Amino acid sequence: MKATYFDGKNLNYDDNYPVPQPGEALVRVNLAGICGTDLEILDGYMKYHGILGHEFVGTVEKSGNPDLIGRRVVGEINAGCGVCDSCKKGMERHCPNRTVLGILNRNGAFAEFLSLPEKNLHVIPDSITDEQAVFVEPLAAAFEIKEQVSLQPQWSVAVVGDGRLAQLIIKVLKLTCPNITCFGKHQSKLVGILTDGVKIKIGIESSDEQSFDLVVEATGSNSGFSDTMKLIKPRGIVVLKSAIASRENLDLTPTVVNEITLVGSRCGLFKPAIDALATGMVSVDSMIDSTYPLEKFSEAIQHAKEPDTLKVFLKP
Amino acid sequence: MKATYFDGKNLNYDDNYPVPQPGEALVRVNLAGICGTDLEILDGYMKYHGILGHEFVGTVEKSGNPDLIGRRVVGEINAGCGVCDSCKKGMERHCPNRTVLGILNRNGAFAEFLSLPEKNLHVIPDSITDEQAVFVEPLAAAFEIKEQVSLQPQWSVAVVGDGRLAQLIIKVLKLTCPNITCFGKHQSKLVGILTDGVKIKIGIESSDEQSFDLVVEATGSNSGFSDTMKLIKPRGIVVLKSAIASRENLDLTPTVVNEITLVGSRCGLFKPAIDALATGMVSVDSMIDSTYPLEKFSEAIQHAKEPDTLKVFLKP
Numbered sequence: 001m002k003a004t005y006f007d008g009k010n011l012n013y014d015d016n017y018p019v020p021q022p023g024e025a026l027v028r029v030n031l032a033g034i035c036g037t038d039l040e041i042l043d044g045y046m047k048y049h050g051i052l053g054h055e056f057v058g059t060v061e062k063s064g065n066p067d068l069i070g071r072r073v074v075g076e077i078n079a080g081c082g083v084c085d086s087c088k089k090g091m092e093r094h095c096p097n098r099t100v101l102g103i104l105n106r107n108g109a110f111a112e113f114l115s116l117p118e119k120n121l122h123v124i125p126d127s128i129t130d131e132q133a134v135f136v137e138p139l140a141a142a143f144e145i146k147e148q149v150s151l152q153p154q155w156s157v158a159v160v161g162d163g164r165l166a167q168l169i170i171k172v173l174k175l176t177c178p179n180i181t182c183f184g185k186h187q188s189k190l191v192g193i194l195t196d197g198v199k200i201k202i203g204i205e206s207s208d209e210q211s212f213d214l215v216v217e218a219t220g221s222n223s224g225f226s227d228t229m230k231l232i233k234p235r236g237i238v239v240l241k242s243a244i245a246s247r248e249n250l251d252l253t254p255t256v257v258n259e260i261t262l263v264g265s266r267c268g269l270f271k272p273a274i275d276a277l278a279t280g281m282v283s284v285d286s287m288i289d290s291t292y293p294l295e296k297f298s299e300a301i302q303h304a305k306e307p308d309t310l311k312v313f314l315k316p
Numbered sequence: 317m318k319a320t321y322f323d324g325k326n327l328n329y330d331d332n333y334p335v336p337q338p339g340e341a342l343v344r345v346n347l348a349g350i351c352g353t354d355l356e357i358l359d360g361y362m363k364y365h366g367i368l369g370h371e372f373v374g375t376v377e378k379s380g381n382p383d384l385i386g387r388r389v390v391g392e393i394n395a396g397c398g399v400c401d402s403c404k405k406g407m408e409r410h411c412p413n414r415t416v417l418g419i420l421n422r423n424g425a426f427a428e429f430l431s432l433p434e435k436n437l438h439v440i441p442d443s444i445t446d447e448q449a450v451f452v453e454p455l456a457a458a459f460e461i462k463e464q465v466s467l468q469p470q471w472s473v474a475v476v477g478d479g480r481l482a483q484l485i486i487k488v489l490k491l492t493c494p495n496i497t498c499f500g501k502h503q504s505k506l507v508g509i510l511t512d513g514v515k516i517k518i519g520i521e522s523s524d525e526q527s528f529d530l531v532v533e534a535t536g537s538n539s540g541f542s543d544t545m546k547l548i549k550p551r552g553i554v555v556l557k558s559a560i561a562s563r564e565n566l567d568l569t570p571t572v573v574n575e576i577t578l579v580g581s582r583c584g585l586f587k588p589a590i591d592a593l594a595t596g597m598v599s600v601d602s603m604i605d606s607t608y609p610l611e612k613f614s615e616a617i618q619h620a621k622e623p624d625t626l627k628v629f630l631k632p
Contacts, residue, residue, distance in 0.1 A: 094550035234410035255580035
């Protein structure tokens, strides 16, 4: 099959890569999305080698569950061992022996086929297009914030970052909190966010400091954490959404002195994201950028790396 | 008056230091305690210059409130501006213009007299001795954890550190959570903790890793944070109690990947601590070490710095 895999140094293309072995559902990938995490993996994050890609929509070709065959699906990306304490509690996402599609010990979606356990798959209603369906995984990651933090409508909320994940987070937070300010860097992206009725700022003014009840760090850059800590009120809640922004030279002293709560946040459950897209509660259409054939992965990755790019798709 | 003050380099003694000016309650210090924070200030923390000391019990000599005069009191150490949003919400502890007794722009308790706003003072019942009363401030800091985290009795709890604050935290957590393990370094201190019915360990075994629902970091050392992050379960709660342990070379990536919640925790309200001492719910008698006259501050500080020392008092 056609596949784009990472050997630890370069992203390679192979049109004769082995098809995944049976034992799980075999899914033919209709469309895959390029995520910031993919770009981080290409920079060495997770030390992952193999087929990249964890945002996808596909069609089930083989499965032990006949009801799934031929259905259009998206898939939760964490596959637990099924027997540990985390898995028994339904927290496969935190199984210490988990594999993660395109991220950890499991080939991903930048290929003609992928395999996942049947229970990871969610059938997608016809009202959701393929392009929209690819957003289910990152949108679920945004909805995870609502699982972890009891959002209050009167809160003053800041989102630090203006990239793809930041924009999805803003769409989700807006469902509860009308008062949101986005601190970004790229004027062109911020225009898209402005149409969502959100205040936008480039740079932090002194009047912004310590003035937000909730700050979500979603920059994917090293300066994200210090900007976030400038904005948060004493006793406020910070949600950390990007792992890459949270390394090195951090000083947690203000966290202790100002009694900040930092909430690490990663993957979310798919159902709220599917429901939000199906009902039109959240629209992602303004975030669709362009689609490349899988063979043009190199151009697609280059495009995705440019600061103003929204969601780029690969079509096997 | 007699006072021990820090000039940024050395701790000095002066028997003719000016008595605090009127405008607040004037308190004659009966007894003051030496805290880890005092030792950190002597190492440069907070860049504080002035009279050290924030744990005390004293007798009110002058006050605009005649009911206070002659009463034995302890005092909340943060004095807010009274007009900002934090102060209006009763959160003087987070007032951006606050002074803090013996820590920030306010002379402290290692002296014959100190001054504090009347509303900061709490009258101490006769059933609490002077030595016990000095523990109200650090015990309030331990009770702050109960204000911030909804403790569950079935939780497996770890306290990292075996010093004075760690021991008070263990006493407070034990009121709700019977299953506590203390990870310490000093065998002699751990014996004291053992009598509280708490499991003690020197060093982390592989079976301890990711096995605690709640971990409290109270080491006051740089290795505290990484040990803490080894112990916490995915989706667990970490309470950060020591600012000094939270600087430099930190990696928050596991916080995001394992969706940990980090709760910074500093000072607490005095009432729960006074009640716990008055009712005997918490006993601090095993933590009393020795008392030095204020003039012997230098020997007292040296003693407090030794790893096995419990609470050392200064008597003006």
